[in-house]
Amino acid sequence: MQxxxxxxxxxxxxxxxxxxxxxxxDELLTLVLSILDDGKAVNVTVLDVxxxxxxxxxxxxxxxxxxxxxxxxxxxxxEKVKEHGILPLGTEGKDAAEWVLVDLGDVIVHAMKPDTRxxxxxxxxxxTDYGNADPN
Numbered sequence: 001m002q003x004x005x006x007x008x009x010x011x012x013x014x015x016x017x018x019x020x021x022x023x024x025x026d027e028l029l030t031l032v033l034s035i036l037d038d039g040k041a042v043n044v045t046v047l048d049v050x051x052x053x054x055x056x057x058x059x060x061x062x063x064x065x066x067x068x069x070x071x072x073x074x075x076x077x078x079e080k081v082k083e084h085g086i087l088p089l090g091t092e093g094k095d096a097a098e099w100v101l102v103d104l105g106d107v108i109v110h111a112m113k114p115d116t117r118x119x120x121x122x123x124x125x126x127x128t129d130y131g132n133a134d135p136n
Contacts, residue, residue: 022085025057025106032107035080036062039073041111047126057106061122064111067097073111074100 023031029046036044041062050057064070071094078088081104089103098116102109110122 028081028086028104028107029058029060031081031084032060032077032104032109035077036060036073036109039076040069041073043117045123047123049126052126056103056108059108059110059122059126061110061112061117063114063117065113067113070100070111070113071097074102074109077102077104077109077111 033044033046041064043061043063045061047059047061048057049059062073064073074091074094078091081088086104089105091100091102093100098113099120100111102111112120112122
């Protein structure tokens with residue numbers, strides 16, 4: 001336990017360089033799209049959500065043809081970005097592989113099976129212009 005505390009204190013003394021992105025958001029997006037293309041993702045959609053949320057700049061929704069394909073797409077994204085010095089902040093859904101999310105900070109990747117994609121309709125949800133939405 002003391003080692004953990006010592007490590008945390010040591011990191012606090014270091015400059016906050018880890019807060020700077022390794023790649024600008026646009027370059028990370030280009031990298032992700034290339035990885036998904038290499039993995040044969042289908043119906044890839046990029047959602048620019050910079051004006052809608054502060055959690056990320058882009059969401060990428062990519063289709064996979066099977067559980068195995070969806071899982072493979074997510075694993076390839078996580079693996080290949082690490083080669084560029086980017087550690088994913090988290091990955092969710094790999095076990096069921098209906099919908100696997102890879103959080104890269106400035107870019108969030110949603111790899112989904114067609115049925116799941118149709119059910120949740122992320123493009124419709126995030127594509128809505130909330131500023132002009134009629135509340136009635």
